[in-house]
Amino acid sequence: RKEVEQDPGPFNVPEGATVAFNCTYSNSASQSFFWYRQDCRKEPKLLMSVYSSGNEDGRFTAQLNRASQYISLLIRDSKLSDSATYLCVVYRDSGYALNFGKGTSLLVTP
Amino acid sequence: GAGVSQSPRYKVAKRGQDVALRCDPISGHVSLFWYQQALGQGPEFLTYFQNEAQLDKSGLPSDRFFAERPEGSVSTLKIQRTQQEDSAVYLCASSPPQGPEQFFGPGTRLTVL
Numbered sequence: 139r140k141e142v143e144q145d146p147g148p149f150n151v152p153e154g155a156t157v158a159f160n161c162t163y164s165n166s167a168s169q170s171f172f173w174y175r176q177d178c179r180k181e182p183k184l185l186m187s188v189y190s191s192g193n194e195d196g197r198f199t200a201q202l203n204r205a206s207q208y209i210s211l212l213i214r215d216s217k218l219s220d221s222a223t224y225l226c227v228v229y230r231d232s233g234y235a236l237n238f239g240k241g242t243s244l245l246v247t248p
Numbered sequence: 249g250a251g252v253s254q255s256p257r258y259k260v261a262k263r264g265q266d267v268a269l270r271c272d273p274i275s276g277h278v279s280l281f282w283y284q285q286a287l288g289q290g291p292e293f294l295t296y297f298q299n300e301a302q303l304d305k306s307g308l309p310s311d312r313f314f315a316e317r318p319e320g321s322v323s324t325l326k327i328q329r330t331q332q333e334d335s336a337v338y339l340c341a342s343s344p345p346q347g348p349e350q351f352f353g354p355g356t357r358l359t360v361l
Contacts, residue, residue, distance in 0.1 A: 142290075146288075170348060180354070181339060181352035181353060181354050181355055182291065182339075182352050183352070184349050184350075187348075225290050225291075229348070230293065232296075232304060234279065234281075234296060234304075234347075235281060235293040235296055235304065235307075236281075236283075236291075236293065236350060237293070238283075238290030238291045238292070239290050240288070240289055240290050241289075241290050
């Protein structure tokens with residue numbers, strides 16, 4: 139079983155819609171969590187860190203549920219430019235390398 | 249400033265050939281990572297350097313894979329006797345001393361025929 143599981147999608151949503159992605163992780167001792175964004179044939183880039191209390195950055199909200207070991211990302215008022223793959227990321231036990239999920243593909247349509 | 253750079257961007261190798269992939273991290277970043285990303289998958293950790301020391305190579309899939317960072321800056325990932333299953337994008341990332349964000353290079357897309 140992979141340490142980080144995500145629904146690969148694709149999620150096809152119209153502009154302006156709200157969309158949510160979830161991911162689950164297997165290591166209950168994990169301490170650090172992130173969402174990265176990866177455009178087609180490009181490198182992953184950090185979108186936001188995920189804090190225990192939840193955090194918001196503009197149209198993006200990240201939540202962490204430690205009891206259920208899942209992380210969520212909510213995107214409000216979707217833009218065409220939000221079309222990408224969203225990677226759920228958890229620090230490995232080592233505390234430095236990253237464990238990535240397979241990614242969830244989002245396509246925002248006009 | 250300049251980001252992480254990798255070369256070559258694309259590499260086609262015949263099965264059995266050796267290849268060398270280069271990574272130039274962001275200046276001042278002591279931590280350097282290599283990941284392998286197969287089509288439709290997330291990146292998988294290969295190895296980690298802190299300066300010139302290779303502290304973790306647990307993700308290297310076989311002894312055909314070898315990485316080095318002799319002067320604590322540029323790193324090379326070498327794959328000997330390439331196999332078709334080695335076809336993937338090889339991503340290099342670096343992070344500053346204070347961490348935790350990792351900055352990725354554009355990757356090298358390796359195709360083994």
